[in-house]
Amino acid sequence: MKAVTLFMLVATLAGRASGDVPLPERSYKILMLLPVSSRSHMNIIVALAEALAQRGHKISAHFPDLPPLLDIERNQSLTLMNTHFSITTPLPLLPSQVEVGAIHCRPGKPLPQDTESWLTGAGTAGVIYFSLGSLTRGDSMLPEYLKVFLEAFRRLPQRVLWKYEGELEGASDNVRISNWFPQQDILANHNVKVFISHGGLLSLQESIFHATPLLVLPIFGDQPRNGMLVVDSGIGRVLVWEELTADRIVDTLTDIINNTKYKENVGRMSASLRDQPMTPLDRAVFWTEYVIRHRGAPQLRCPAAQLSWVEFLMLDVLGLLLLALLLLLLLIRRILRGISATLLVGSAKKKKE
Structure with a gap:
């Protein structure tokens, strides 16, 4: 067994291993460095770790004497990026930058x-799914916002699945509370009309994958930017917490459900995201094992990674150009002074004559 250290940088950062990727000739020990330890972000890493484990590889040992993280980062051969061009701005990428969004x-x-029976029982009106992710607890919501949502849901014809931790008083009969729901299985149900979300990247990807329109209520981090993507792509709408009212929530949800453009737009985006020659998980497995097979795959590494920040920003070249410009200006100044002095001497001679 050969020990291999693999550093994966998962950026602006769960599954099965398909038979499309040939099984490796041997198993390896793979060290995974996890820069973020929240439950939702772990889903990305867990998917790849489980797929690699199913293929015979070994993430159950600890290595106390690791080199500095900066050295490991500079020595990386592969970056797995939690993005996909169909749901973000297309960018030119290096061969070592692989999209696995x-x-x-x-x-x-x-x-x-x-x-299932509860969802089906909603009839043609459908169901609204409400979750603010794994970090934000429902019972941490300010009382004024809680009151607004309870009033809005009471006035809606739809049923509401609300991921809410703790006891909730005053909920109407069309609201079902639980501290956990199988989110992807909920979003995949055809009777779910809208996903009320905080706009986290993973929830956004799940909603697009399952073609469910969104109502985004951003809280922090990248969520406002993700909300802008939702609006710009026409797959949902955004509301600001400070401006929430029962009327605004009801009107916005009614628009998303009744206006077919949101469902059509998210359906097209979902089709584009799903239309890939191999799944993102299979792609991550392939390139991970590619680095292993080629003993670190130095051919993938960008030479710029070995440059200092002065060299990378070309500050040395810029400094040389500025110095040359300064010398040129000094030279021009001296020439102009010489010409001026000559002209003054000539003018003085003419006056004397």
């Missing part, structure tokens, strides 16, 4: 019978 997304699984 929506790596954690998967087809929906059958729901528990009681949940």
Whole structure:
């Protein structure tokens, strides 16, 4: 068994391993450095780790004497990016930069019978799914916002699945509360009309993958930017917490559900995201094992990674150009002074004559 250290940088950062990728000739020990340890962000890493483990590789040892992270980063051969051109701005990428956006997304699984029956019982009005992610607890919501949502949901014809931790008083009969729901299986259900989300990247990808329009309520981090993507792509709308009212929530949800453009737009984006020659997970597995097979794959490494920040920004070249410009200006100044002095001497001679 050969030990291989693999550093994966998952950026502006869960599954099965498909038979499309040939099995490796041997198993390896793979060290995974996880820069973010929140539950939602771990989903990306867990998907790849489980797929690699299914292929015989070994992430159960600890290595206390690691080199500095900066040295490991400079020595990396592969960057797995949690992006995809169909759901973000297309960018030119190096061969070592591989897009694996929506790596954690998967087809929906059958729901528990009681949940399935509850969704079906909503009839043609459908269901609204409400979750603010794994970091924000429902019971941490300010009372004034909680009151607004309860009033808005009471006035809607749809049923509401609300991921809410803790006890909730005053909820109407069309609202079902739980501290956890199988989110992807919920979003995959055809009767779910809208996903009310905080706009986290993973939830955004899941909603697009399952073609569910969004109502985004950004809280922090990249969520406002993701909300702008939702609006610009026409796959949903955004509301600001400070401006929330029951009327505004009802009107916005009614628009998203009744206006077919949101469902059509997210359907087209979902089709584009799904239309790939191999799944993002298979692609991540292939390139990970490619680096292993080629003993670190130095051919993938960008030479710029070895440059200092002065060299990378070409500050030395810029300094040389500025120095040359300064010398040129001094030379021009001296020439102009010489010409001026000559002209003054000539003028003085003429006056004397």
